[in-house]
Amino acid sequence: MKPSRLSLHDRLLLVALLPAALLATLVTALVLYRGAQTVDRAVHDHGTAIVSFLAPAAEYGVISGNRATLQSLLQAAMAQREVIAAGVYNDQGELLASKGRIGVLDPEVLRAADGTATHTAPDILTVIAPIESAGINIDDEYLDGWQTRGVARMRTIGWVHVELDTRPSSREKSLIVWTSFAIVALGLLLTAVIAVRLARSVSRPVAGLVRGVKQMAAGALDVEISEQATSQELSALERGFNTMARAISENHRTLQSRIDDATALLAYQAQHDPLTGLQNRRVFEQKLEECVIASRRAGDHGALCFIDLDRFKIVNDTCGHAAGDDLLMRIALLIQQRVREQDIICRIGGDEFALILRGCSPEDALNIANELRESISSFRFDWQGHTFSVGASIGMACIDGTHTDPSDILIAADAACYDAKRNGRNCVIQYPAQGCAPDAAPDVATSGGENTA
Numbered sequence: 001m002k003p004s005r006l007s008l009h010d011r012l013l014l015v016a017l018l019p020a021a022l023l024a025t026l027v028t029a030l031v032l033y034r035g036a037q038t039v040d041r042a043v044h045d046h047g048t049a050i051v052s053f054l055a056p057a058a059e060y061g062v063i064s065g066n067r068a069t070l071q072s073l074l075q076a077a078m079a080q081r082e083v084i085a086a087g088v089y090n091d092q093g094e095l096l097a098s099k100g101r102i103g104v105l106d107p108e109v110l111r112a113a114d115g116t117a118t119h120t121a122p123d124i125l126t127v128i129a130p131i132e133s134a135g136i137n138i139d140d141e142y143l144d145g146w147q148t149r150g151v152a153r154m155r156t157i158g159w160v161h162v163e164l165d166t167r168p169s170s171r172e173k174s175l176i177v178w179t180s181f182a183i184v185a186l187g188l189l190l191t192a193v194i195a196v197r198l199a200r201s202v203s204r205p206v207a208g209l210v211r212g213v214k215q216m217a218a219g220a221l222d223v224e225i226s227e228q229a230t231s232q233e234l235s236a237l238e239r240g241f242n243t244m245a246r247a248i249s250e251n252h253r254t255l256q257s258r259i260d261d262a263t264a265l266l267a268y269q270a271q272h273d274p275l276t277g278l279q280n281r282r283v284f285e286q287k288l289e290e291c292v293i294a295s296r297r298a299g300d301h302g303a304l305c306f307i308d309l310d311r312f313k314i315v316n317d318t319c320g321h322a323a324g325d326d327l328l329m330r331i332a333l334l335i336q337q338r339v340r341e342q343d344i345i346c347r348i349g350g351d352e353f354a355l356i357l358r359g360c361s362p363e364d365a366l367n368i369a370n371e372l373r374e375s376i377s378s379f380r381f382d383w384q385g386h387t388f389s390v391g392a393s394i395g396m397a398c399i400d401g402t403h404t405d406p407s408d409i410l411i412a413a414d415a416a417c418y419d420a421k422r423n424g425r426n427c428v429i430q431y432p433a434q435g436c437a438p439d440a441a442p443d444v445a446t447s448g449g450e451n452t453a
């Protein structure tokens with residue numbers, strides 16, 4: 001489903017405000033309608049009450065034609081609130097007495113009136129009532145029956161007419177309107193304030209959660225949202241998110257640390273020989289290439305020595321591979337201890353080692369190689385009552401800038417080592433062949449056992 005453009009905050013506001021606004025509108029309309037009706041009815045009732053009092057009171061004045069009486073009656077009517085004019089008519093519709101600026105009414109209008117109110121002009125409510133007289137045949141009425149005959153003989157002898165100013169009631173209506181509007185506006189304002197606070201109390205924590213999730217989705221793991229929810233559910237959600245984020249972050253760190261360890265181990269294993277811990281053939285080839293380049297560019301000359309142990313196989317065959325492994329480790333340690341810090345020693349095969357001597361003249365390199373050969377041949381290896389001594393055939397090639405291809409130097413050292421083997425082993429031969437004479441010592445000597453070279 002396509003998400004709406006309205007944010008959660010706006011939706012919550014709508015949910016809270018829309019019903020309130022609709023309700024307020026309805027209530028206002030009802031209050032205004034009923035208020036206006038009540039005000040109008042009050043004016044009308046007031047006018048009706050005045051004429052109801054005035055009409056019987058004016059009976060005598062109309063019959064007697066005493067205008068002074070009528071004037072005083074009208075004066076009394078004028079004293080009533082909102083009365084602005086009043087008049088008395090005879091049965092012909094002639095105005096007998098009046099007070100105020102009365103609008104003289106047509107006799108037809110008077111005859112049609114029965115105490116009802118009408119608006120004869122803006123802001124003026126006119127109320128007319130007939131003046132009825134019971135006549136003077138009291139005996140007849142008594143004889144014929146007071147109730148029935150007396151009522152039947154009532155006749156209209158004139159009318160009273162009162163005009164009321166409706167402006168005060170209009171003002172009252174306006175007051176009702178404005179008061180209603182003010183109350184509704186205040187109510188809506190309060191509702192809006194509460195709705196905004198409510199909407200914020202929900203939308204803020206949710207927005208914080210959304211931000212946190214987005215950050216995590218973008219790869220940030222140390223995410224912690226501020227816990228600001230006031231409701232229990234949202235508060236639990238925030239705490240849960242932070243707990244979950246911490247757990248994910250912790251797991252990620254642990255996993256990353258394991259990956260780093262594994263990567264480091266793999267990198268180490270990719271570069272080192274697992275048995276002796278020396279660097280392996282791959283590193284050796286890289287280093288040789290670097291040395292060849294350095295020799296050509298900076299005149300940093302040196303030498304490559306191929307060291308192949310003599311008659312190593314006998315150790316394996318006599319005491320097993322574990323013995324052979326142990327001897328290899330010891331020889332590796334021995335070579336490491338004899339060479340300089342800048343030199344590079346690698347195990348490149350079964351019983352083969354490669355030594356790159358850096359910053360070294362051919363003479364020095366030859367001396368170092370011979371010392372190394374002597375150290376190896378004089379080393380005694382004891383294993384379960386057997387004592388072995390192995391020799392080393394060393395082929396040496398100079399890294400002096402004359403070779404551009406490292407493999408040429410490799411081939412040269414390998415060939416020199418092969419020559420050393422052919423020449424009786426346990427000797428150093430430098431390529432091109434100008435090396436030393438092979439040592440007379442035996443390749444492998446054993447004691448305490450029957451194993452001999």
Ligand SMILES: Nc1nc2c(ncn2[C@@H]2O[C@H](COP(=O)(O)OP(=O)(O)OP(=O)(O)O)[C@@H](O)[C@H]2O)c(=O)[nH]1
Pocket residue numbers: 275308309310311312313314316320321322323324325328349350351421
């Ligand atoms: N224990 C052990 N033996 C190995 C290992 N790698 C290779 N070898 C053995 O080392 C021997 C090397 O063979 P050679 O170099 O021909 O044997 P050698 O006795 O030294 O003969 P020469 O070099 O001719 O003197 C083989 O028998 C391999 O099986 C290893 O990691 N551990």
